Amino acid sequence: MQETLKDSKDFHNYSDKIIQQLSIDCVVFGFHQNQLKVLLLKSKHINEWMLPGGFVLQNEDIEAAAHRILGIRTGIQDIYLELFSVFGSANRQFPEIHQAAMRACGYQPDPNHWICKRFVSIGYYALVDFSKVIPTADEFSAICDWFDINKIPDLCFDHAHIFQKALEKLRQNLDVKLVGFNLLPPTFTMGELQNLYETFLGKKLSRTNFQRKMLSLEVLERVEKKFSGGAHKAPYLYRFDEQKGEAFLEKKHF
């Protein structure tokens, strides 16, 4: 991250409570209407979009920090998280942007402010059930909303770069880490799962073989209840079985 904390109520002692020069940036992915979406914020003070982010409290695990940051934005507590990279260039600092924000708040811009220093940022991507998320802005952000990953606006700081890296890793992990199931509701049809895969891979897949392949992973449980809807055979609902999923990941790595 890099938020602007200039007008936080406890602004003056906040910097003592966190690890200096270390931030967390989160790339939150969701899946809706056959589109892969990412959650972005718009700052109140500077007219730019950014990824949700924050800092690590002194007595807080870094992963707990990521969960806290995401809890605020999404309303969900138990989110699937994965550390995908660390951004640590020596020149990774944004004094101009932060000073602009300070000005916008009516403060004297201060290039020596702790937030203007060089920051090492830890990148997490999160996978969420789109329908469960309540995008929530806060005291620093005017808007919090979903964007189709093919239509994201310009991002400030180096967030465009961070986003690209997250997407890259996510695609790499699609097969390896059973990424897909974290983006769907607890139960889903095979068609929905296939749509997700096709969106990820950017190509159509064979319906019949896709079904076989997914079932052969032995991580899905068919829910006997059926789905009711259109003028056609009702599809089965499937549930991703966490236990089987872990067994799958186990045996993959040996």
Added chain:
Amino acid sequence: MQETLKDSKDFHNYSDKIIQQLSIDCVVFGFHQNQLKVLLLKSKHINEWMLPGGFVLQNEDIEAAAHRILGIRTGIQDIYLELFSVFGSANRQFPEIHQAAMRACGYQPDPNHWICKRFVSIGYYALVDFSKVIPTADEFSAICDWFDINKIPDLCFDHAHIFQKALEKLRQNLDVKLVGFNLLPPTFTMGELQNLYETFLGKKLSRTNFQRKMLSLEVLERVEKKFSGGAHKAPYLYRFDEQKGEAFLEKKHF
């Protein structure tokens, strides 16, 4: 990492030059006599083994910091490096160990010393050509040497955990990232490469099919010069072609 800097000549201003509460730990792998090895240090002051590590200077990229740390230990400058994880538990601090070290140096132990704080550590693994490395101790370490990964001594701090994570990631990346070639000299025989794979995977592979599989990756170039040795046909030497390797990684990810 967590080194003990108590007796460094520029001890007093060193902490101003680095990012606070952030460290780097490196797991250096080498391959020798059909064994996977890891480079460990023994501290001068406390009688314990540890991974090489260090801190990030204010005007230094984190990857450059890792290279600097490794350069000291190995004598090699251009090392293959990969960030494999970040260790960021809130309780990741080792005041007792550091204070013991301070005592051992004849200093007053100080629980408020910067090195006793909670540290977030960035884990890199490095892959090196064993024969090129000159294990080098320094002012803080009494010994720097290789250990078979199945026979490593107890490690201090949380370094045993860090090492395990590195090994795990390394195994995962064996096929994906062409890990193996970084552990061999510039030219090698197919047999040597196979030995390396067998050591990694912990099982024997079919010689003939292994050869075909490696050649089918299209990243190896056969060097016409042959090898001279035993009472048998001389094997070809192969060279890993960096360019072809990159092309391979490219197409893997789409």
Added chain:
DNA sequence: TCAAAAGTGTTTTTTTTACACCCATGG
């Protein structure tokens, strides 16, 4: 000329892919 190690060719097995077929449902 034989044993040992290296390289290539061929067959067998397994896995993937393509495609044909049946089922259920609402209009």
Added chain:
DNA sequence: CCATGGGTGTAAAAAAAACACTTTTGA
């Protein structure tokens, strides 16, 4: 009763694994 989406079976193609054969070398 038929169009549509969903599920299963089967044949063809491709990839992996197993195994047989040839080459080179020093003793």
